[in-house]
Amino acid sequence: MKPQARADGLVVQELEDETLVYDLGNHKAHCLNRAAAAVWRLCDGTRDEAALARLLGKELADAVDEDVVRLALRDLARARLLREPRSARPRVSRRRLIQRLGQAAALPLVISIVSPTAAQAATCGAPVSPSACNAGAPGAVGCCCNNSKICLAGGSGCAGARC
């Protein structure tokens, strides 16, 4: 298996030790730590896991277990940052790897969020009416309804937590 990183439909922003990736297709934003970002950059479709582990070790100036690469590939695939969905799984879990390698710093980590719509990120003013909530009126989602419950997305009505 020679994974290849996705390049289309992404906005990439490099930080000092991290890489931020925004997926324009599903509006998810990902934060890749140094190890995950390095694996992602190295995935050019010509390298297998052993080669990736060797090159990652050079980049991190430390020997890297192939399971670390598999963990990165699994996380990157879950975040849909690879061209093909990956079926191979790491032989050990992240927890086992931390126990085995003794430090979490070199382990890859991908943190993801779903980017909010404008209305989700907006401020709520006065309580919205249940009818406005059910109709999906602009700015109603996430606001307090007359019945003192949060207006849920997708026409689910005033049925969220108390507000």
Added chain:
Amino acid sequence: MSYGREIGVRVNDPQVLPRIESLLPPGWKPSPSPVVRRLYSIFVGGEGPRAGMRRLHLAYANTLRIARSADLEAALEAFESDLRLYIAEHARRRVFVHAGVVAWHGRAIVIPGRSFSGKSSLVAALVGAGATYYSDEYAVFDARGRVHPFLAPMSLRGAEGERPTRRSPESLGARPGTRPLPVGLVAVSEYRHGARWRPRRLTPGQGVLALLANTVPARERPAAALAALQQAVLHAPVLKGTRGEAAEVADLLLENLE
């Protein structure tokens, strides 16, 4: 004109104009252009043509009806809410993040959070402790990551289901901010009764994600948003945790910028 966007408002009753003017975004100014991007139409209802019949108050944004209510105030609030959302999403050269902002010793403390996360009460506590008021609704970032004041009245919630009360920063003894500032601290907090503020520090990348989760134009302009937010957290710690009463946390946050 507000943040580079032309807005039009028309009404069927000129008596409501002063009230509408009070609901326009901070810093708005009249525009000579007859062409607007968004046209609001406010129809004030009242007595109908027959006895016992009342016309409802209506508000439209372009052709979309945003309010239909027997309560004029509810229709006007829908207008204000939609207008602010439109400006926040489409402002030129600015990135609006749903957050409270105060300034302390020349740097901004940014408190991102959704509605009901308690950020307005934390802003009020910080202002009460002597911080300069910048906003309790939006952190307005420029491309260099500096925060600009968004000086709308402070919105304080009362009992469940009640309308928030609005108070000018000056009435709370606050000094309003005037100039853009670099960010000194980002505090991602959520109120929980009895909780103690023991935050963990996020990495810069995680900090950008925390801000992006509250960014109005995140989907509309992700590249600009990421670039501005990256600049914002370049030299500012991002702390995340649950907190108890606002007054207790306010002092701890200000100590971070001493």
